[in-house]
Amino acid sequence: MLPEWVYRDCPAISLRHRDAALVRQSELTKPAGALGRLETLAVELAALQHAARPSAERAPIVIFAGDHGIAAQGVSAFPQEVTIAMMANFAGGGAAISVLARELGSPLEVVDAGTLAEAPLQGIVTDKPRRGSRDFSQEAALEASEVAFAFECGQRAVARASARQPDLLIFGEMGIGNTTASAAIAAALLGTGPDLMAGSGTGLDSAGRERKARIIAAALLYHGLQSPGASPERVLCAVGGLEIAAITGAIIAAAQGRIPVLVDGFIVSVAALAASRINPSCRPYLLFSHASAEQGHHLVLQALKARPLLDLDLRLGEGSGAALALPILRLACALHNGMATFAEAAVPGRA
Numbered sequence: 001m002l003p004e005w006v007y008r009d010c011p012a013i014s015l016r017h018r019d020a021a022l023v024r025q026s027e028l029t030k031p032a033g034a035l036g037r038l039e040t041l042a043v044e045l046a047a048l049q050h051a052a053r054p055s056a057e058r059a060p061i062v063i064f065a066g067d068h069g070i071a072a073q074g075v076s077a078f079p080q081e082v083t084i085a086m087m088a089n090f091a092g093g094g095a096a097i098s099v100l101a102r103e104l105g106s107p108l109e110v111v112d113a114g115t116l117a118e119a120p121l122q123g124i125v126t127d128k129p130r131r132g133s134r135d136f137s138q139e140a141a142l143e144a145s146e147v148a149f150a151f152e153c154g155q156r157a158v159a160r161a162s163a164r165q166p167d168l169l170i171f172g173e174m175g176i177g178n179t180t181a182s183a184a185i186a187a188a189l190l191g192t193g194p195d196l197m198a199g200s201g202t203g204l205d206s207a208g209r210e211r212k213a214r215i216i217a218a219a220l221l222y223h224g225l226q227s228p229g230a231s232p233e234r235v236l237c238a239v240g241g242l243e244i245a246a247i248t249g250a251i252i253a254a255a256q257g258r259i260p261v262l263v264d265g266f267i268v269s270v271a272a273l274a275a276s277r278i279n280p281s282c283r284p285y286l287l288f289s290h291a292s293a294e295q296g297h298h299l300v301l302q303a304l305k306a307r308p309l310l311d312l313d314l315r316l317g318e319g320s321g322a323a324l325a326l327p328i329l330r331l332a333c334a335l336h337n338g339m340a341t342f343a344e345a346a347v348p349g350r351a
Contacts, residue, residue: 005256010285014048045329058168060161064247066246090124091122096318100323114150127153129145142236154249167259168261169261171261178267189228192296247268248271248278265297265315
């Protein structure tokens, strides 16, 4: 169903560079382990990048946008028109991720992977097979060919970003209704009750969340996905979204190109879960930025055996949590690369 490249193995990490980084950490002027996860982050990046000196300086951000037919069921506190308006806001520099990208010096690309926009918008890459997904409470959200197109949209975005020789990539998303689609995907893949997976999204109250969970539960029953076992490909067709599928493809493509991905919150983590199920060899390339306030995120992180760097009660999306975590990676690399060893500083080592 998906293009053949999706299933190709990603490169293995470099054990030689990992071991050299571990040795260097043991020689730096500090007690062993004193910098905690900053040490392991630097070692992990060295192994992934096959580099003696890891780096997180070049970190392009790509935002994928898509609209969702399930929005017709009233699962969002905002109208569907917001998706297109926010795309323009991203490109115009007024969104949170736009500000963060400027502050970080990270180039920002916005991709219309499946919004309802009828014509291309200025400053936005249009790469979509259709305008929005279908209402998955009544029919399959996407056809197999549309999911395949979205994966290749993700691959094309990675190819464009790769021209900048990135140290890592950040993917974000925008799409009214996409927390509902993501909760449905995660519930289907993990066999978790939608009541545990469905969160407040754009700001639903408790009654809105309960209604959202009921809609997801009914849709999973309708598509025969109420218990685990269905392939990720089938799940993405039944209840997915074009921007979610594009991120899934982008994650695999990045890993195949030996580019680590700093994973954002709930929606991007669900795409990462799907990517890891489709191509398990991409999993080592995933670094997790933060624990979202979105209800089901901790269950997705648990399934991925992921330990995020931050917990700031974020649930904005857009790649904002990953952008906020990027300075931590940069500082971890700076410490690893710039600190003196005991020998260089003529400081006595441990007795």
